[in-house]
Amino acid sequence: GKCKSVTVIGLGPMGQAMATAFLEHGYKVTVWNRTSSKADELVTKGAVKASTVHEALAANKLVVLSLTDYDAMYTILEPASENLSGKVLVNLSSDTPKKAREAAKWLANRGARHLTGGVQVPPSGIGKPESSTYYSGSEELFEANKETLEVLTGTDYRGEDPGLAALYYQIQMDMFWTAMLSYLHATAVAQANGITAEQFLPYAAETMSSLPKFIEFYTPRINSGEYLGDVDRLAMGLASVEHVVHTTQDAGIDITLPTAVLEVFRRSMENGHAGNSFTSLIEIFKKSDI
Ligand code: NDP
Numbered sequence: 186g187k188c189k190s191v192t193v194i195g196l197g198p199m200g201q202a203m204a205t206a207f208l209e210h211g212y213k214v215t216v217w218n219r220t221s222s223k224a225d226e227l228v229t230k231g232a233v234k235a236s237t238v239h240e241a242l243a244a245n246k247l248v249v250l251s252l253t254d255y256d257a258m259y260t261i262l263e264p265a266s267e268n269l270s271g272k273v274l275v276n277l278s279s280d281t282p283k284k285a286r287e288a289a290k291w292l293a294n295r296g297a298r299h300l301t302g303g304v305q306v307p308p309s310g311i312g313k314p315e316s317s318t319y320y321s322g323s324e325e326l327f328e329a330n331k332e333t334l335e336v337l338t339g340t341d342y343r344g345e346d347p348g349l350a351a352l353y354y355q356i357q358m359d360m361f362w363t364a365m366l367s368y369l370h371a372t373a374v375a376q377a378n379g380i381t382a383e384q385f386l387p388y389a390a391e392t393m394s395s396l397p398k399f400i401e402f403y404t405p406r407i408n409s410g411e412y413l414g415d416v417d418r419l420a421m422g423l424a425s426v427e428h429v430v431h432t433t434q435d436a437g438i439d440i441t442l443p444t445a446v447l448e449v450f451r452r453s454m455e456n457g458h459a460g461n462s463f464t465s466l467i468e469i470f471k472k473s474d475i
Contacts, residue, residue, distance in 0.1 A: 189211065189212050189213065190212060190213040190214075190215075190244075190245050190247075191207055191212050191213075191214055191215075191245055191247045191248075191249060191333060192214075192215045192216070192217070192235070192241050192242065192244050192245040192247065192248040192249065193207065193214060193215070193216050193217075193248075193249045193251065194216075194217050194218070194238070194241055194248060194249070194250050194251070194252070194261060195218060195250055195251035195252040195257070195278065196216060196218035196220075196223040196224055196227070196251075197223075197251060197252075197253070198307075198308040199251045199277070199304065199308050199311070200216075200218070200249075200251035200252075201223065201226070201227065201308070202308035202309075202311035202312065203249060203251055203277070203311055203337055204216050204227050204232055205227065205230060205311075205312070206311050206312035206336050206337055207336055207337075208227070208230050208231050208232060209312065210336045212333075212336070213233070214227070214231070214232045214233065215232070215233045215234075215235050215240075215241055215244035215245060216228075216232045216233070216234055216235065216241070217234070217235040217237075217238055217240070217241035219261070221234070237265075238261055238262070238264065238265040238268075239265050239268050242265055242268040242269065242272060243268060246271060246272060246273055247272075247273050247275065247330060247333060248272055248273065248274050248275070249275045249277060250274060250275065250276045250277060250278055251277050251278060252278040253278065254278055254279070254280045254284070255276070255278060255280040255284040255285070255287075255288050257278065258276065258278065258288065259291075266295055269292065269295040269296060269297040270295065270296030270297065271296060271297070272292075272296075272297040272298070273297070273298050273299075273300070273326065273330065274292055274297055274298070274299050274300070275300045275302055275330065275334065276288060276299060276300070276301055276302060277302040277303075277304050277318070277337075279303060279304070279351070279354055279355075279358075280351060281351060281355065282348030282349070282351040282352040282355065283348065284351070285299075285301040285321075285347045285348050285350065285351040286346070286347050286348045288301075288347070289301070289322060289347035298322070298323065298326055299322055299347060300320055300321070300322040300323070300326055300327055300330070300347075301319075301320065301321045301322055301347045301348070301349070301350040301351055302318050302319065302320050302334075302350055303318060303319040303320075303350045303351055303353055303354025303355075303357075304318045304337075304338065304354075305317050305318060305319070305338075305354070305357065306318075306338060310338065311337055311338065312336070312337065312338075313338065314335065314338070314339050315339060316337075316338035316339060317338055317339045317340070317341050318334070318337065318338045318339070318340055318341065318350075319341050319342075319343050319349070319350040319353045319354055320334070320340055320341065320342050320343065320350050321342070321343045321344050321345070321346055321347055321348065321349035321350035321351075322345065322347045322350075323345065324342065324344075324345060327340075327342050341353075364393070366442060367442065368389055368393070370433075370438070370439075370442045370443070371385070371389065372385055372389070373436075373438045373439075374432060374433055374436045374438050377436035377437055377438055378436060403462075403464050406462070406464060407464050407467060412458070412461040412462045412464045412465035412468075413461070413462055414460045414461045414462050415462075416462070417462050417463055418459065418460055418461070418462070419450065419453055419454060419458050419459050419460070419461050419462070419463055419465060419466075420454070420459040420460070422450055422463040423447070423450040423451065423454055426443060426446050426447045426450055427447065429443045429446075430443045430444055430447055449466050449469055449470075450463070450466065452469050453465055453466050453468070453469050456468075456469075
């Protein structure tokens with residue numbers, strides 16, 4: 186049924202934005218946070234501050250968690266285990282797929298149900314339908330709570346496996362951090378050469394926005410497992426990355442990042458892939474010995 190009442194546990198920047206969005210949509214919102222003072226501003230906006238976790242759980246069937254990680258969830262919920270039966274925990278804390286699967290089991294053993302969420306926007310994106318959050322877990326449970334969850338962001342249901350939302354989130358973060366560090370690195374090289382970050386911005390943005398067409402071109406080839414060297418050859422890629430490393434060195438900038446890239450190229454070259462596309466490097470990633 187339609188539930189216009191919700192509990193939010195965890196009031197970091199995210200949880201605060203979430204509680205605020207619920208309040209703005211006319212929900213009765215009960216909040217709890219380890220550092221109790223973080224609830225004060227929400228109380229002035231109409232939230233009810235629970236004095237204990239027990240109280241926060243008792244207030245609603247639907248409980249949204251916004252914590253640093255899943256370990257924080259156990260710290261908070263373990264002492265209140267006997268209050269979990271019948272509850273729906275929507276965990277919007279980010280962590281690994283494995284942790285999400287374990288949490289779903291842990292809650293099921295206590296009579297509660299779990300939906301995993303992976304929020305793809307910063308706090309400023311909360312309350313905006315164009316923002317998106319991955320969800321996974323029971324589809325029926327997701328559908329039953331979808332309207333409420335859409336107060337926070339648009340939703341993207343990924344499947345029954347509780348790990349899926351976390352997995353989609355993590356593979357996005359994998360790309361995000363590597364791409365953003367490449368941007369920082371290139372900016373450092375630019376600055377060392379007297380180009381300001383502002384001056385570099387349109388060029389950096391242009392490079393980033395050119396990536397989708399590369400991804401779209403290479404995806405069918407990666408999918409088929411064929412790494413034809415008809416448009417790019419690994420040997421060319423290796424020489425190109427070496428130029429980046431040398432440009433970095435000449436600028437007096439740390440070479441850790443491009444050297445890691447170079448190392449992956451070298452390993453593939455040693456395996457005899459000089460004539461293949463750089464996309465053959467995916468085979469190097471799949472053969473991790475670590
Ligand atoms: P914070 O790390 O700032 O919020 C942490 C919350 O978790 C606080 O309420 C904190 O309580 C609580 N907490 C942490 N450890 C414990 C513990 N051991 N026991 C009890 N409470 C604990 O994170 P955000 O609010 O920024 O984000 C929340 C989640 O959303 C994170 O998983 C984050 O990865 C994810 N996310 C964040 C984005 C962002 O831009 N901020 C973007 C997308 C996802 P206390 O106040 O007492 O310290």
